[in-house]
Amino acid sequence: MAQAIAAARLGAGLTYRNPLVGAVIVKNDRVLAVGHHVGFGHAHAEVDAYQHVTHPEDVIGSTMYVTLEPCSHYGKTPPCAHQLVRWGVKEVYVAQQDPNPLVGGKGIAYLREHGVQIHVGLMETVARQLNRAYNFYYEYQRPLVTVKVAQSLDGKLSLNDGKRTYLTDMVANADVDHLRATQQAILIGSQTAIDDDPRLLVKERVAYPPVRVLLDRRNRVSHTSRLWQTNEAPLWHFVTGKESTKGIEDKDTRRTFKTSEWSIDKVIQTLSDQGVQSVLVEGGAHIQDAFLRVGLVDQLIIYQVPEIFGGRSLASFASRADSMRMRFTPVTIEKCGNATKMAFIRP
Numbered sequence: 001m002a003q004a005i006a007a008a009r010l011g012a013g014l015t016y017r018n019p020l021v022g023a024v025i026v027k028n029d030r031v032l033a034v035g036h037h038v039g040f041g042h043a044h045a046e047v048d049a050y051q052h053v054t055h056p057e058d059v060i061g062s063t064m065y066v067t068l069e070p071c072s073h074y075g076k077t078p079p080c081a082h083q084l085v086r087w088g089v090k091e092v093y094v095a096q097q098d099p100n101p102l103v104g105g106k107g108i109a110y111l112r113e114h115g116v117q118i119h120v121g122l123m124e125t126v127a128r129q130l131n132r133a134y135n136f137y138y139e140y141q142r143p144l145v146t147v148k149v150a151q152s153l154d155g156k157l158s159l160n161d162g163k164r165t166y167l168t169d170m171v172a173n174a175d176v177d178h179l180r181a182t183q184q185a186i187l188i189g190s191q192t193a194i195d196d197d198p199r200l201l202v203k204e205r206v207a208y209p210p211v212r213v214l215l216d217r218r219n220r221v222s223h224t225s226r227l228w229q230t231n232e233a234p235l236w237h238f239v240t241g242k243e244s245t246k247g248i249e250d251k252d253t254r255r256t257f258k259t260s261e262w263s264i265d266k267v268i269q270t271l272s273d274q275g276v277q278s279v280l281v282e283g284g285a286h287i288q289d290a291f292l293r294v295g296l297v298d299q300l301i302i303y304q305v306p307e308i309f310g311g312r313s314l315a316s317f318a319s320r321a322d323s324m325r326m327r328f329t330p331v332t333i334e335k336c337g338n339a340t341k342m343a344f345i346r347p
């Protein structure tokens, strides 16, 4: 199973909304083949492994280790569970049951009904980490929300309001780029779009660049901004107006979502409805604090630079939210360029 988990990781960045999955076929203590889900719309891990077997007849009476329950639905490919039975696989070890209701136990049930010996839960904790957002999305019916903050030692976000202060260095920025590349959506507010004029594109090569979500209720962001002028990644524009939360297609990569009054909950609900499994909240201060206010922070990543700005007038993290006591569990702390990177999750 450890080998199947390692194989699954090879698909990182390529599977989009599909999970990372790995599979190993074993017979008489010998590995016949290893496979993984190589990309969205491509063969599932089980089929990929089967395609790597030298003599298909060897698979009769074999054991398969697979990190996710074999599927039972006709999707972009036929159901893996049916194929396993057809190939003569005798025994299957599954790390994790599929939280996707399309499959959700039906694959396991099918295998059992067809006389395959099936064991569920081997290395489940490690396997689940492969697909944190995927699991979260199906378990909670909404995307996993990560709030990213770059701040000084005294929690200040900028040296002067309305202008961008470069806090993190190139090394830390590359780390942020990687963080963005792992997300299905990146979200900013109109003020940040106006002040920083970012493109929100990732440099890292990814098969599906994250959707750029712009919260722009009053429709203030100019169409000459770099967000509008670039189309390498989709841009979803959230504005106030006559209801159309399904999204109006403007141009190929641009969509407008309208409702009479946006709340953070409604934004997240809309992203859920569109199948978005993870979202990175980049800022600015108002948006971050709005997410804090409604408790929609599943993961918090802080890049803290070793500088003190002082003063009371500058915006600092959480200063625009009501007083609260929101607890987190620390996950990692590491040096990252000029910053100390700290990751926290909600307990």
Ligand code: AOF
Residues within 6 Å of the ligand: 018, 019, 021, 022, 036, 037, 041, 043, 044, 045, 046, 068, 069, 070, 071, 074, 075, 076, 077, 080, 098, 100, 102, 103
């Ligand atoms: C994968 N790769 O190796 C396995 C998956 O979009 P489809 O038709 O390819 O189906 C995607 C679903 O199939 C996915 O959400 C999960 O429930 C199941 N298993 N998917 O992409 C795989 N084993």
Ligand code: ZN
Residues within 6 Å of the ligand: 044, 045, 046, 070, 071, 072, 078, 079, 080, 081
């Ligand atoms: Zn499958």
